[in-house]
Amino acid sequence: MTYRRRTFPEVLDNLLTAITGGVSAEAHPFPPPGGALEHLLQQPPAADIISIYGSRDGEPHLFRKNTDYELASDKRTLRWKDGAELPDPGTLVLVNYYPVSAQPVLTDVYVGSVVRTLAESIALEMARLYAQLEVVYDSGFVETASGRALDNVVALLGIERIAGGRPSGEVAFTRSPNSAGTITIPAGTRVITADGSVEYATVETVTLPAGQSTIRVSARDLEINDPVPADSLTVLPVPIAGIGAVTNPAPTSIDVADESDAELRTRARSFLHGSERATLGAIHHAIARQGITPEVVEFEDRPGYLEVTLHASEVSPELDRRIKQAIHDSKPAGVVVTLTGVQTPARVDLELRLITAPGQIAQDLRAAQRAVRAKIEEYFAKLPVREAGSINKLVGLALSVPGVEDVKLVSARVGASDVLDIAGGTLAIAGTPTMLGDLRIADPNLPTVLNLTIRYPVETPPDERAIRDALSAAISALNSLNAADAAPLAERTLTFQKLLHLTPLPGKPAGTLATFNPATAPTSAAPFVVTYALILESGLSQLLRAGDPVSYVLTPFERLSLGEIALQREA
Numbered sequence: 001m002t003y004r005r006r007t008f009p010e011v012l013d014n015l016l017t018a019i020t021g022g023v024s025a026e027a028h029p030f031p032p033p034g035g036a037l038e039h040l041l042q043q044p045p046a047a048d049i050i051s052i053y054g055s056r057d058g059e060p061h062l063f064r065k066n067t068d069y070e071l072a073s074d075k076r077t078l079r080w081k082d083g084a085e086l087p088d089p090g091t092l093v094l095v096n097y098y099p100v101s102a103q104p105v106l107t108d109v110y111v112g113s114v115v116r117t118l119a120e121s122i123a124l125e126m127a128r129l130y131a132q133l134e135v136v137y138d139s140g141f142v143e144t145a146s147g148r149a150l151d152n153v154v155a156l157l158g159i160e161r162i163a164g165g166r167p168s169g170e171v172a173f174t175r176s177p178n179s180a181g182t183i184t185i186p187a188g189t190r191v192i193t194a195d196g197s198v199e200y201a202t203v204e205t206v207t208l209p210a211g212q213s214t215i216r217v218s219a220r221d222l223e224i225n226d227p228v229p230a231d232s233l234t235v236l237p238v239p240i241a242g243i244g245a246v247t248n249p250a251p252t253s254i255d256v257a258d259e260s261d262a263e264l265r266t267r268a269r270s271f272l273h274g275s276e277r278a279t280l281g282a283i284h285h286a287i288a289r290q291g292i293t294p295e296v297v298e299f300e301d302r303p304g305y306l307e308v309t310l311h312a313s314e315v316s317p318e319l320d321r322r323i324k325q326a327i328h329d330s331k332p333a334g335v336v337v338t339l340t341g342v343q344t345p346a347r348v349d350l351e352l353r354l355i356t357a358p359g360q361i362a363q364d365l366r367a368a369q370r371a372v373r374a375k376i377e378e379y380f381a382k383l384p385v386r387e388a389g390s391i392n393k394l395v396g397l398a399l400s401v402p403g404v405e406d407v408k409l410v411s412a413r414v415g416a417s418d419v420l421d422i423a424g425g426t427l428a429i430a431g432t433p434t435m436l437g438d439l440r441i442a443d444p445n446l447p448t449v450l451n452l453t454i455r456y457p458v459e460t461p462p463d464e465r466a467i468r469d470a471l472s473a474a475i476s477a478l479n480s481l482n483a484a485d486a487a488p489l490a491e492r493t494l495t496f497q498k499l500l501h502l503t504p505l506p507g508k509p510a511g512t513l514a515t516f517n518p519a520t521a522p523t524s525a526a527p528f529v530v531t532y533a534l535i536l537e538s539g540l541s542q543l544l545r546a547g548d549p550v551s552y553v554l555t556p557f558e559r560l561s562l563g564e565i566a567l568q569r570e571a
Helices: 008-020 114-138 146-154 261-274 279-286 315-330 362-382 390-398 465-479 496-502
Strands: 021-028 038-040 048-057 059-063 069-071 077-080 092-099 164-176 183-185 189-191 199-202 206-208 214-220 231-233 245-246 254-255 293-298 305-311 336-343 346-356 404-414 432-444 448-456 493-495 529-535 541-547 552-554 561-571
Touching: 008 021, 008 048, 008 092, 008 114, 021 362, 038 059, 048 069, 092 541, 114 245, 146 164, 146 261, 164 199, 279 293, 279 305, 279 315, 346 362, 346 465, 362 390, 362 404, 390 404, 448 465, 448 493, 465 496, 465 561, 493 496, 496 529, 496 541, 541 552
Parallel strands: 305 336, 346 432, 448 561
Antiparallel strands: 021 092, 038 077, 048 059, 048 092, 069 077, 164 214, 164 245, 164 254, 183 206, 189 199, 189 231, 199 214, 231 245, 293 305, 346 404, 448 529, 493 552, 529 541
């Protein structure tokens, strides 16, 4: 049902037309049925049309005689003219007119007459009632209610006006590397602390234009908590495509003002757009907002019973309490939800090889790697529990990054198991809860750096120049051997023993890759303490030291470069 307030002139016209024997407020839909902008009058023939009232741009409107409309020569058709100000589609127009057969009893309707004075008095009171009814009608909608009426409307959604005395502050949203286009951050976007104990909501919708990396927006605490320090609100429970990070640059503070009607209205609209209650999706979303990925199982043979398994390494007592409360608030009445326990997801370790456009500077290459990493991390974060991964989607995400010309998924492993199913185009992880583990990205244009630290006795300093020359030659040979998909695993594996064999030290000459034999090569550099560090562009590092049974396997086509050689004299 829609409502249109009738103004005093319209009510008066209706009364005077009816008093003098005319047809008052005859309703016709607009646009007329049939396609032609014509209405057939219900009591033809008509001597004259007095007035037409309707709605234009949502407001009461008096249409102009012989400019917007006219009475056709057949005296029975009301026709809208070309170039007319037309009524709003889907509304009614009310026509006042005199039929030819009209025989009025009262004709003294001039200003100041008794009939006119009485009609004006009645019309004034009726117009006031229409105005009051409009207020009542508008008070029932989020868009038009205000004050206490708006509080009552949003209460139906379980929303309350945020009173003064709660903390508020600014949060900054930062664009993901290499993301393009305009990003809209809707009002009501939730931002929480790392432990999920404090939750803020933005108070307005903002747009991050293309080319802009950061935008700030005000946010309020949804509960009564103490203000939080800077860089505390760092988690988006529901990720926004293109947003890589969020934080509060400054501490929040107590806001003494109540939430305004505009802010409450905006928050309610945002709630309506994303609301879902009493469904499996609602329960899943409520738990996910606590930073935990759930698996919600519904039984066909046991209606009304649900089992929820939490996929996390551990769940603290406080987090367990919040999860149970979230389930209670979102589950349908009468449904029994059982928490079956906590299951640690298996880690999927990926190796990717990128081919980037030639001629790019190192800074752009690093940005491309970060963008690929962000897209793949987001893909795994949104991958439904127990669903197989898609090789095509992973490749497509990487190729969508500017500067990436080709990509190959080299390996995908869960522990010691290979889950890369090339023939099926999937990662064989269906049926098992998983999460992204180590993601290694190799780009021949962006090498992995090998750093070396040597602690030595005072009397025997190593020769840094000889070490650099020997390792540079060995790295060049390694890069040549690894420049093929079919490079043997043994040749791509770096261990402390192999690198020590290649490193010249006082009393120990440098070996070569051809002469390395793990059975005879030394396993210790005593009295020297040698540490090798392999630094990837992603920031990951691998330390190789004496006594540690670890190794580093080069991805095919991954290149090494020699970085810093640090010589430290022991006290």
